């Protein structure tokens with residue numbers, strides 16, 4: 127008997143996608159590839175791209191010829207009318223462990239929110255049955271919203287964190303999984319913290335070892351060092367993580383300057399360094415592989431320091447509004463040369479969707495603009511549709527060191543993508559398949575047929591949701607599908 131073995135992470139068939147592909151050409155511009163074909167090999171790499179042919183049939187035949195693939199070796203997915211492929215979204219900051227709390231924050235602000243809602247839920251996930259339920263739901267939900275890469279905070283608990291890594295690998299989401307380090311007595315509750323700096327670093331190594339075992343080479347899932355934030359960490363933990371970062375060349379994630387009370391707290395705990403960013407810098411944690419969430423209340427000097435160190439920022443507008451934290455200034459960050467991505471920051475943010483984060487980034491930028499008197503500066507502040515979608519894809523990829531791997535449809539990148547379908551309105555004002563008393567739940571975006579592609583994309587950004595995300599692939603593997 128001949129056994130056909132499919133290597134781990136390898137698909138049985140080649141994949142050819144046909145139709146319209148849209149991705150960022152630059153921060154300011156989207157590129158539209160029509161009548162195009164993208165060929166994906168069995169390891170999920172984009173092996174050939176042809177575009178602007180007379181029809182998708184011509185594009186398909188050309189790409190099959192180029193690759194030397196027979197039709198029976200290939201799965202073909204063709205866009206329906208008005209559909210398009212878009213790169214998968216990248217969530218650069220999300221707490222998988224807080225997913226059950228989305229929407230539950232009342233009128234709280236960061237520090238009381240942590241005590242009232244967050245720490246009790248996170249600590250309860252050392253119950254592995256509960257963690258399985260929460261993490262499975264979180265990974266599936268975010269995939270359904272087109273998030274092909276997620277940068278997760280888990281909890282303090284090692285087995286539950288390792289479980290999250292297992293689930294990302296088996297369900298098929300590209301992920302960075304961080305065991306949360308928090309050992310400072312006083313700020314961290316006694317019922318939920320690492321016992322000592324040594325215990326914190328030991329537990330961190332245990333999760334790294336687990337991911338080394340399940341995904342050597344970190345092809346889909348990678349560990350990420352995760353000091354929760356300066357107020358929750360001792361100097362010894364931060365210094366230990368710095369050494370671990372240098373030893374293992376791992377990325378780092380933490381929070382910075384989210385809330386004014388938090389900034390004051392950091393000043394009282396760490397009076398010497400002179401700023402929140404300087405606290406991390408003094409502990410060697412501002413590296414080019416560091417992703418700092420929020421960065422709402424940074425000073426000019428802190429912005430310059432972060433830029434000098436080439437650390438990245440995860441902008442989390444939904445969270446910043448929900449917890450009344452303030453308005454982060456993306457244009458200001460970009461002007462300083464800082465790379466920025468988007469984060470849902472569930473459950474500081476109430477939405478699992480990066481499309482929602484992109485939409486809210488445009489709105490928050492307008493609130494920033496409304497505080498500026500100078501008209502030129504005011505206008506420049508406002509993020510465009512194109513810029514928001516750049517943040518959601520390539521911007522996030524750059525923040526995570528994945529700029530050459532994902533975020534667009536180029537040969538040599540991995541195929542992390544979503545198929546988007548909008549609601550086409552027919553002559554009778556109904557959508558395909560509808561009659562007057564049978565509503566098709568195809569989402570909120572009604573396309574009338576006269577819109578330009580740029581207008582369709584704007585309509586998707588402002589009114590789209592997971593109902594528009596018809597299929598999702600990570601590394602060439604189909605990981606979500608809906609009708």
Ligand code: GUN
Pocket residue numbers: 221236240244354355381384445471474
């Ligand atoms: N700062 C420290 N921990 C957290 C958290 O869980 N969420 C947010 N938004 N900020 C934090």
Ligand code: FE
Pocket residue numbers: 219221381419471474
């Ligand atoms: Fe957060």
